[in-house]
Amino acid sequence: xxxxQYEGAFFPVILGHEAAGIVESVGPEVTNFKPGDKVIPLYMxxxxxxxxxxxxxxxxxxxxxxxxxxxxxxxxxxxxSSRFTCKGKPIYHFMGTSTFSQYTVVSDTNLxxxxxxxxxxxxxxxxxxxxxxxxxxxxxxxxxxxxxxxxFGLGGVGFAAVIGCKLAGASRIIAIDIKxxxxxxxxxxxxxxxxNPGDLDKPIQEVIVEITNxxxxxxxxxxxxxxxxxxxxDSITVGGGLxxxxxxxxxxxxxxxxxxxxxxxxTLTGTSFGGWKGMESVPxxxxxxxxxxxxxxxxxxxxxxxxxxxEAFDLMYQGKSIRTILLF
Numbered sequence: 001x002x003x004x005q006y007e008g009a010f011f012p013v014i015l016g017h018e019a020a021g022i023v024e025s026v027g028p029e030v031t032n033f034k035p036g037d038k039v040i041p042l043y044m045x046x047x048x049x050x051x052x053x054x055x056x057x058x059x060x061x062x063x064x065x066x067x068x069x070x071x072x073x074x075x076x077x078x079x080x081s082s083r084f085t086c087k088g089k090p091i092y093h094f095m096g097t098s099t100f101s102q103y104t105v106v107s108d109t110n111l112x113x114x115x116x117x118x119x120x121x122x123x124x125x126x127x128x129x130x131x132x133x134x135x136x137x138x139x140x141x142x143x144x145x146x147x148x149x150x151x152f153g154l155g156g157v158g159f160a161a162v163i164g165c166k167l168a169g170a171s172r173i174i175a176i177d178i179k180x181x182x183x184x185x186x187x188x189x190x191x192x193x194x195x196n197p198g199d200l201d202k203p204i205q206e207v208i209v210e211i212t213n214x215x216x217x218x219x220x221x222x223x224x225x226x227x228x229x230x231x232x233x234d235s236i237t238v239g240g241g242l243x244x245x246x247x248x249x250x251x252x253x254x255x256x257x258x259x260x261x262x263x264x265x266x267t268l269t270g271t272s273f274g275g276w277k278g279m280e281s282v283p284x285x286x287x288x289x290x291x292x293x294x295x296x297x298x299x300x301x302x303x304x305x306x307x308x309x310x311e312a313f314d315l316m317y318q319g320k321s322i323r324t325i326l327l328f
Contacts, residue, residue, distance in 0.1 A: 010075045013092040014084055016100030017043040020114070020124035030108050037113050038120060040127050040286075042278040043074070043095040045109040059277045063096075063109060078107060099127075100309065102328045112279045114286045121303070121325050122296040123286045125156065128273070129323055130296060131285060132246060133160025133222060135274015137168055141218050141244045145169030150208055151191075152232050153222035154182040155316075156299050156323040157246055159189060161220045163294050166190025174216065176204060179319040189298055205234035218242050224249030233257070238264040245270040299323050 023037040033039065047053055050062030064073050074096030076082055083105035084091035084098065096110040114123055125131075133156070137143050149165045151158050154177040165173045166189065175183065175191035183194035193211070197204040209215045215237035221229050224247030233243045233255070245268070257268060276282065289296050302324040304312055315321035 010092045012086070012089075013075070013094050014098035014101050014104070015094050017041070017095045017097045018124060018128040019097070019099035019104075020118075020120040020127065021104075022120075024103065026108075032108060033111065033113060038116060038118050039111050039113050040123060040278075040282055041097040041099055041104070041106050042110045042112055042273075042282070043097050043128065044273040044276075044278055045074075045096060045107065046277055046279045047109045048279070053277070059273060059275050061109070063107075074110075077105070097127075100306075100326075102306070112282045114283055115290070118286050118290070121327070122300070123289065124325065125296050125299055125323060126282050126285050126289075129156030130160040130163075130294075130299060131276050131282065132271070132274045133157035133162075133220070134164040134285075134294070135276050136220055136244050136246050136271045137161050137164030137218075139275035140269060140271040141220070141242055143168040143170055143218050146171045147218060148172040148174075148212055148216040149218045149220070150174040150176060150216045150232070150235050151220045151222060152176045152228050153247060154179070154186055154322075155222065158220070158222035159186065159299055159322060161222060161246075162186055162189045162191050163298075165218075167294065170218075172212070172216070174208060174212075182319075182322075185298065185322070189295075203231065203234075205231045208235040212237075214238070215241055219244070221245045221247050223247040225252050226255050229255045233261070233266065233268060236266055238266060240265055240267075242267045242269065300325055303327065 020040050023033050023035050023039055025035055026033050045061045045063045047061050047063055052058050052060040052062055075092045082090040098104045143165055147170050149170045151161045154175055173191045174193040175186040176195050178198055180196045186194055200207055215235055219232040219235050221232040229245055236243050299322050301322040304324055304326055306326045306328050309326055312324040
């Protein structure tokens, strides 16, 4: 049975898209990496030549063509072959990275080098979770000092958004999750209010509008699914409220938006990888972590050997983990 999150994917496949590692070898035409380099794979490639890479307004790349199915474009290498086999049969790549493996093969446009002293057990989070949530706040929404924010979902992405809102100077940061045991961590990272929709006698968006005198300035949807997107959209104020969609539920039917909602000054947007151009930005984020601008340690709830990967998934689905680091 295929989990709904992976509908549209190709099988058999080596999953995983968030990691850090060390270069083992390079192809004959690769000049920007060498064996021994510490690197982070990028599921958002950066060729540096296409109209998207040359534009300052997006972090997309022309290597991605099927924007409706993120699993399709990078299921094979650029020569349309796979570098993985099992018992003589090919295995698909996943989002150009396939990180649930001791060894993987990626294009040099899907890789970025970090400093030799980088802590790989922490900067691996820059491959997706932290960069996505934090970037959504500082790059996409551009949260302003004194503003009000609400973050829907306290996983790795949601907690990164909390950190971003705190660093951006938001005066009120409302964290929402169905697991109240996550709230102590959220408050330690900067949340001012924590709400569990299961504990309320009315829809979460009605509560937020009520306690903020009309809605917040910024919402960040870090879960996925039309119901949560609707709640995030309904929680922003008229006359300038911005809802940023980050969460993904591939099998979801989408969100219905009326023209009047937008005419009243509400804005709906979305982001992939927090708007960062990976090759330029990830090394800077790694340096910011080293210089203690933010704390990636706070997002790591568990560390397990790779052969316990099923246990790591169980912890995630039970809502007991934030990010679990898997070690080879």
